[in-house]
Amino acid sequence: MSFPVIPISSPASSSTVKTTCPYCGVGCGVKATPRGHAQPDIAGDETHPSNFGRLCVKGSALGETVGLDGRLLQPKLRDKESGAMHAVPWSDAIGVVANGFKRIIDEHGPDAVALYVSGQLLTEDYYVANKLMKGYVGSANIDTNSRLCMSSSVAGHKRAFGEDIVPVNYEDLELADLVVLVGSNTAWCHPILFQRIVKMKEKRPEMKIVVIDPRYTATCEMADLHLPLKSGTDVHLFNGLLAFLAEHDTTDAAFVDAHTSGFDAALAATDGFDLAQTARACKIDAHELLEFYRLFARTERVVTVYSQGVNQSSAGTDKVNSIINCHLVTGRIGKPGMGPFSFTGQPNAMGGREVGGLANMLAAHLELDNAEHRELVQTFWESPSIATRPGLKAVDLFNAIEAGRVKAVWIMGTNPVVSLPDGEQAKRALDRCELVVSSDIIERTDTNAFAHVLLPALGWGEKDGTVTNSERRISRQRAFLPAPGEARADWRIICDVARRMGYAGFDFRNVHEIFDEHARLSAHRNDEDRIARAFNLDGLTGMDSARYDALAPIQWPVTDAAANGTERLFGDHRYRHADGRAHFIATPPRLPVNAIDDDYPLVLNTGRVRDQWHTMTRTGKSAKLAGHIGEAFIDMHPQDALACGVREGELARVSSRWGSMVARVQHGGGMSRGSVFVPIHWNDQVASDARVGAVVNPVVDPVSGEPEFKHTPVAVEKFHVSWHGFALSRATPLLDDVTYWTRIQGAQFVRYELAGRKHFEGSDDHRAWARAMLDVDDPHADWLEYEDRSAGVYRAVHVVNDRIEACVFLSERPELPARTWLSTLFAKDELDEEDRIGLLLGQPVGKGVDTGPTVCSCFGVGRNTICSAIREQGLKTAAEITSCLKAGGNCGSCVPELKKLIVETEMARLSTV
The missing domain is CATH 3.40.50.740 (Rossmann fold)
Structure with missing residues (x-):
């Protein structure tokens, strides 16, 4: 028996080793080259069929995350x-x-x-x-x-197909004429797959992208249509689509009759479809909903991608099956460029x-x-x-x-x-x-x-x-x-x-023996009718260590009949239920278990940000990844913020029946009234009180057991502090008297965002507190400081041998100097006179430039740099920005933000005309 193999290098050598990225479920191939005590070189594997050499910013920054700081090294x-x-x-x-x-x-x-x-x-x-x-x-x-994250998909697959089977592949995203992205900020959470979709749309502009998501995310920047449905109403929407397809005779009756069961019950659960009623339930414009239904009905090659917005729900399994029902009724499954597609979150x-x-x-x-x-x-x-x-x-x-x-x-x-x-x-x-x-x-x-x-x-x-x-x-x-x-x-x-x-x-004795047992169990008695299943690794049994080491990427099932793997399933209409048919599942719509009320009038949604992963034990080590979003935040509509008595840039507390957390309010522009969004990554090791899991509703889907991360009734209120500030330090500061803090990894320093309730009486009080926090006990230390009592501002800098060691900036208001230019001073061996003046002024002097918050983490390009180039050079497209600044030229996950900056810069220009 032959096995697919690829050339590899010995892990013990300094040669390049082909491996796989440890982040999302895309499974990108990575080439890693050890460099002794230095960071390993990381690049995408051009031969890997998942990414063909492309890596997102998290994958590109893997070399920054393999250091031994904080590692557990002994039992x-x-x-x-x-x-x-x-x-x-x-x-x-x-x-x-x-x-x-x-x-x-x-x-x-x-x-x-x-x-x-x-x-x-x-x-x-x-x-x-x-x-x-x-x-x-x-x-x-x-x-x-x-x-x-994905157990609702497992349950939905098993109910529909009789086995947990994903029938499609990544190529189908490029072959489709319509890609529907449901509950998935693909641009940020699966950026390599999103770029494959975007590149194909550039080649075939007639290809359509529809995003179904309560939030307006970076993914929506590339969409032909965004349906901002009310949280928890996905089943209403897809039940409505099922009924629309049946009503307008755009079903595949022959396929339904020959290869499925349960259609009548599933259709009955749509409860007399009415477009206007569905639009009201989902809080979607009826004309836009009809546009989507018509688009789905007339397009044969449709891939419906869904992720955590569907899975993480007390009705997650029904959401999955309501999507699959629409593919079954049209026969759009098992053929190139069509089918339901679950994007998994973990590697x-x-x-x-x-x-x-x-x-x-x-x-x-x-x-x-x-x-x-x-x-x-x-x-x-x-x-x-x-x-x-x-x-x-x-x-x-x-x-x-x-x-x-x-x-x-x-x-x-x-x-x-x-x-x-x-x-x-x-x-x-x-x-x-x-x-x-x-x-x-x-x-x-x-x-x-x-x-x-x-x-x-x-x-x-x-x-x-x-x-x-x-x-x-x-x-x-x-x-x-x-x-x-x-x-x-x-x-x-x-x-x-x-x-x-x-x-x-x-x-x-070694890992390949375990894989062989796993493969043999998958093949054991797999030819018997009542035990047969699609998952079969018979073609990978019997590998010795060398063949296992050289195994090339391959899709299961792998059998004698499919020695090179299987691209997609169900082309033969063989499903794994006892009757050999795919099953429609009746999905009567139901709203989330815990509804909003006067005490908790807003709905909390949680999820990821672009450059962080899970609880940040890996990505939190990377200065490159910290540059995009450094703090936890509460994204909310400005009118909701006004009603709650909070302002953008201020700290606020989010509370539910289960717990609370504190973060900074922002108006990202993507939130509808009544909803707030908080990212999942921050925890007690990197922030004082930003663990959103403490707030989240613990109710679970009755079938899958997956929790309701997308719908928790919450209240938002101001978190009162007397001062705001930040510190950059080469050493870890002492935070005993700090009410709020967030730790952000920098290059050669650590940055802390700070806020507190301690009242300072004057410069001596400020100085004593700042020196204690920065652990500066030498009375003769080179200590620069500035204070404006009327404005409530204090700044101090600790210098050792003309090199900046630490700085702290405090203000009674949340508006503080930009951090980006300050971070560049820590790369200098010594400060010049302009640097010292700028530190006290709170802004760069002369040749210093504030590049602004990072937008493109791959190339370290800041917002101010991009906006200046747009204004000064008249850049009109993301491609022109890439050509000028390289931003967006690697993983592409910042391209939606580049497009947004083009619009914002042009609007700012027009407002001054």
Whole structure:
């Protein structure tokens, strides 16, 4: 049997190694070249079919994130008396975990322990974790943070197709004549795929892009039509589309009759479609809704992309099925350029699904509630037991921990105190848990503060295995850096614990042996009618280490009949339900469980920003990525802000029935009345009180168990402070007297945005406070300062040997000097006279230029630079900006912002004419 291979280099050498990006589900190929103690060189892999050499700004900045600062490098145990963590040998740590889990299982049964894992794990890690819990512990209490982002898609696929199958591929985005993006800020969250769509639209202007999203996002800048539907009304909209297609006879009746079931019930659930009624329910202009319905009806090649805006809902599974219903009724599935397409959020969310990483699944796409499937897996594993019922899904798991039903939890590669809804509940749960184990690469996280055992895992660049992206493409993640300290691969840690617990079946010597077992299980009895499934890696079984190392990206299923993988599925109309048909699912529309009221009159939506990832333990290290958006924010409509008594630039508190957080108000221009948006990334390690998970509604979808991250009733009120400020310092300042702070990584310094309630009486008070915060105890230190009592302004600079060491700027108002030009002073070996004057004036003098906030992170181009070029050179297009400044010329994720700046600059010019 032949295997697809690519040339690779040895991870131990300084040659370039081909690997895979660890961020979103696009699964971009990366070329990494180690440079000794310097940052590795990172480039896109031109041969990888997901990205063909392009990388977004996060991928391009990966070299800045692999340093060992903050790394967990030794196993640690928490001292019961002092509460301090202390390093121990691996044998001791493994013993504590194994003995603790075994004792609790013996005393309370297998359901008293749990694993909570992550889409950051490689497939091989996921596989052995699932095998340990379901086949040896005998409990299905293993769930994953992927529950929080794509489990509604899994449930929707299984209801419609009989198996969790994504039928399309990335090429279909380019072949489509209509791309519908639902609940997806693709330009920011999946920028490489968005650029593929945009490039194709440039070649074929007749191609249409429709964005369905409550917010006007960067993605909308490229859209032909934006439908700003009311949060939670997606099912209304797609039920309306289903009824419209049926009413106007634009269905594929032959396909529906021959290959589907349940259409009549699904149509009945649309409840007498009325365009005007649907438009009112969705708060969309009826003419624009009709335009979309007609466009969908007359366009054969349609791909409907959906992401977290659909999945993260108490009706997420119904939203997924309402979309799939519209593709089934038109027969637009299984053919090039058409089909429903779930964009996954994490690099290996799909791989986790393949191995049964969710609490309600078995490995190899087998069903936990099917006795024949359970027998197959147990026999293959030769395991002493097999889980017989679904385990606890993420939110339920942490409720069970708090209630004491689950007494030990092992958390791997995730930060649930930040990422789960009702984050304070997660804190209470872990605080009461008898044994909390955390495998992580970072020592200090919000979650690790509650751990009794810390186990150092390998990070990206050090790990070896496979991941599967959103189009079912398996790619190799290869190590190009040595394991630091005593860190170990997750699969090895899990196997060590399993063996110490006395379990056989975990004697893997290397990672390729795990992959081979995973592949063999996928093929085991896969030719039998009641057990057959699309997921099949039979063509990848039997690889030796060399062939595994050289494995080229390939899409499953991989069989003798499809030795080079399978581009798309369902072209043969073979679905995985017992009747061989695809199933329409009736989706009666229902609104979110918790409605707004007088106490909580606004709807909170959460999501990502362009240049950060999850809880920032990786991207937070990069100065390049920090330049775009440095602080958490509350984006809201100006009229809502006025009603709440808050102004743009001021701090405000967002509160719900579950908790609160504080961030700065902005008017980004994309919010409709009644809605606010807060990003998910900030946590207690980088901000004083910006953890939005503490606010989020914990209600979940009854089918998928996915939480409602897109609809939490909230109130917004002013957060009162006496002063605002910021500090830039080469050392970490002391923040004991600071009410509000956010940490932002810079190049050769750290920046802190600050605010406080302390009242300063005069310059001596200011000076004493500033010197204490910056830890300047030398009375003869070179200390420059300026104070304007009438304006409530104070500035101070600490200089050592003519080089700036730190500076602090304070004001009674939030308006403060620009930070960008100040950051350039930290790159200088010594300050000149103009620099010193500028520091006291609060603005650059002479040759100093303030480039403004970063817009293009790839090339470090600021807003002021771009706007000046637009004005002075008469630039009219994003391409002209790229030609002039390079901005937008790499990943393209800033192109929507460039287009917006062109419009804003022209409007500003016209207003002065």
